[in-house]
Amino acid sequence: MSKKSFRQAINEALRQEMRRDPRVIVMGEDVAGGHGGTSGTVDAWGGVLGVTKGLLTEFGEDRVLDTPITEASYIGAAAGAAATGLRPVAELMFVDFVGCCLDQIMNQAAKFRYMFGGKARTPLVIRAMFGAGFNAAAQHSQALYPLFTHIPGLKVVVPSSPYEAKGLLIEAIRDDDPVIFLEHKVMYDDEEEVPDEAYTIPFGEANLTREGDDLTIVAFGRMVKLANEAADRLERQGISCTVIDPRTTSPLDTDTILDCVADTGRLVIVDESSPRCNMAADISALVAEYAFDALKGPIRRVMPPHTPVPFASVLENLYLPSVEKIEAAVKAAMGHRVPEIA
């Protein structure tokens, strides 16, 4: 056990699974450091954010593959390889690039098993970074987990911390279904205690990062951190919150969400994805249908506006959910009259 960053936790998960199972391979743009450069440097990059650095030197070019910048062919190749005996972990760099390879994910990998009458296994993991907060603007900042969650046949993981990331990624690699594993780009340097050994965290079981009596907050990925901070502040003001990190949006631990809403009677959902048809909408519908009688007041959602992610910091800050916005939403859900936060 030692303190590890989100980046190290993911690297360690990949490394341990590659040691354990020779069928596990890693592919993506620059993941083997970038080939064909003029410096002769080996493993120069390790992916654009250095997550896969060091894998090439340990596992060699047969198992750590740089790809051309052709998402359709290599994501499709990962799907085809998964269906024929390998366990590929493909890095899509920015999840926004899914526009270039959605067919391979949505129509191919996700549907093999059902279309083929249950005879296919597609143990594929697609890692991609997501999320706003880095001034990366509209094509490099989206939180597209609802898009994947919408597609039957995919599992979708949104880890909220280094510990969670390592255990969930190992689970993803050992899983026999296609898994979309989304890493918030602002979190790569977050640190916490992470066991040195390999371990798994099952999909579809939410984690309660804190338990309270007054209100339930459901948050995803980096929003879990903000929700915890808001809950800390609220605790000091006498409002005690349960914070649910569902860990996976597909499968979704609906039981835990409904149980907690039944206990607290109030719900705030913090979702970094665009507001229409997102997880907040999905969970609101779930609670409205199955826990309506438990609700003491309206559900509140903390979400960005229905706009692309803006570039300028002042706009990006306005766009993103924040601790203050969560705090205000909780108070509003508690029936307090609070000034609106811009």
Place this chain on the structure above:
Amino acid sequence: MQIARETLLRSYRAMRTIRDFEERLHVEFATGEIPGFVHLYCGEEASGVGVCANLTDQDTIASTHRGHGHCIAKGVEVAGMMAEIYGRRTGVCQGKGGSMHIADLSRGMLGANGIVGGGPPLICGAALSHKTLKDGAVAVAFYGDGASNEGTTLESLNLASVWRLPAVFVLEDNGYGEATGASYACAGSQKARAGGFGMPYLECDGTDFFAVHQAAGEAIAHARAGNGPVMLHVHLARWYGHFEGDAMTYRAAGEVAAARADHDCLTIFRTRVTQAGLLDGTELDDIDSAVRDEIESAVIAAKQAPLPEAADLLADVYVRY
């Protein structure tokens, strides 16, 4: 190249099976009993069979929306295919895939594909599996002239060359992407495309089993030996419409009739083997009659087979959820 007698008999049987399977579907589809839509492979039999005669169950193929022929050529069971097309629980995909999604991974058949250009990236992956697992197998992507223009195909040609994959790209060029002619839709030349990606290019007459078998044999041997991918351009004619019900008003009168009369791969094969004394006509007649019975019983069985059950709707979305 000498082809073993058994291979000839098996190949003729496969071509005849495809022909009868498709002709029967043409008839049955018109009765309204077959749900969805089907795309027939009639006229193109020698291509799929000539290529697959060079493959084993360990080798992988990916097919297209016009996939029945490739399935049969790769050894997928005919009765199960027929039941699948009828949407029956006994179908190879339990009635959940239908005509465009027939797959049998145990036969190295990675699926027909409803998406034009869907197969080539998958075949890069299958070839990567073969290369990484060092099992000596190759992967073959069948794709049409329409798919030859898809970005996925062009990306895959590049990736296969970059990774030096044991892959063969079999371009089945029947002259039409749906209703649009290849002469309009395909710029430049396919040969130049192969050359542009640094891979060997072979072409052959797709109505001549021997030509296909010879060219595919060379291409597959090249890939299997670890020399990287090859493009095999097979020239064909499509006897039916893009889908069943297509009146083919975009084709000149007599185009299909001429193909049937002068370029029927089964006739060409029969003439060739009997004249060369490789097989005699009665052997082929016996196969014709056996295949007729097989297709007949497949249709009867499919019509009588049980429909999927309500619980099947929710099954097999995931291995575990």
Place this chain on the structure above:
Amino acid sequence: MNASITPITMPKFGLAMTEGKLAGWMVRPGSRVKAGDDLADIETSKITNAYESPAAGILRQVASDGETLPVGALIGVLAEDDVSDADIDAFIARFAAEFATDEADGQEAAPAEPTVIDVKGRALRVLDLGHGDAPPILLIHGFGGDLTNWMFNHAALADGRRVVAFDLPGHGGSAKDVGDGSPAFFAGVAIDLLDHLGIGKAHLVAHSLGGAVALALAWQAPDRVASLALIAPAGLGPEINMDFINGFITADRQKTIQPVLGYLVHDKSLIGRKMADDILRYKRLDGAVSALMQIAATCFPDGRQADDLRPVLERGGIRALILWGEDDEILPVRQSGGLPPAVTIDILPGVGHMPQMERAADINRTIGTFVAQ
């Protein structure tokens, strides 16, 4: 500071505790208490525990029920009648000011953390607390446990004495190889650990399956054992609750493990989500479940305990104390019967299988007295 005013502060139960919730006062304001009386229930993220009064006096409450406060914060004061309200108020104000300064300066010494050490090629996680001339204590946890099972006892027992807790192989942060999984195997590892730490002779304080390990150790190397203090030990009878053992091994979700953990304690409300989380975290480590399966297969074949270790106690020569919860649902309390009269037996009413957590203060006092003899 006024010497006649005693501050009551948020206690620290275990390593990880940084704050606690005052779940409820058990004494009304203005009541007189004596040292050792239960003052309040303190709820941590793991378990709720009674906090005993450190002194005598009349209680003045500072914090109210339900408040969450950092460790060391003032929750109340004890003072005699003759101390004026003004003095008490001044004391509280000064304390608050100093506490705030201390917190800001981060003056609190970093708590001792467990370390992973290599003992004959085997990684063992060890927490080594306390110093003193008295023979050290070795704490040995039970099946599926780890050194945090002693979170309410370790520091208390380490007052003036070295006390070492460790994770048995296959458990917690130790390597997951458990050999044949027998008490004799674990006893061998414990002897290796004593050698490594330079401890010749130790008091063994052991719980449940750890009790069988302690007995096996005493059998193998009686000269290394100063005394045996066994809490609900295995090895004294055939029965064992296999619903617990099998459930503990197979349950992999909150919903399935919580009912299993309920067998451990008399008051089921003690089992919280966090406790279950900690156990699931351990069980999800590669090798943990197979280690537990190996242990269960060796120690509890056919649903009964395989090792009868009564001869260790019958042989005599080592002082022994046995503590057992009367309502133990894992190992029945009747297994404490029929032992030689030299063995001291203490049955605790209203307590389940985890007396060291359920009645931490009683257990600490009893064992403290026993090892001091």
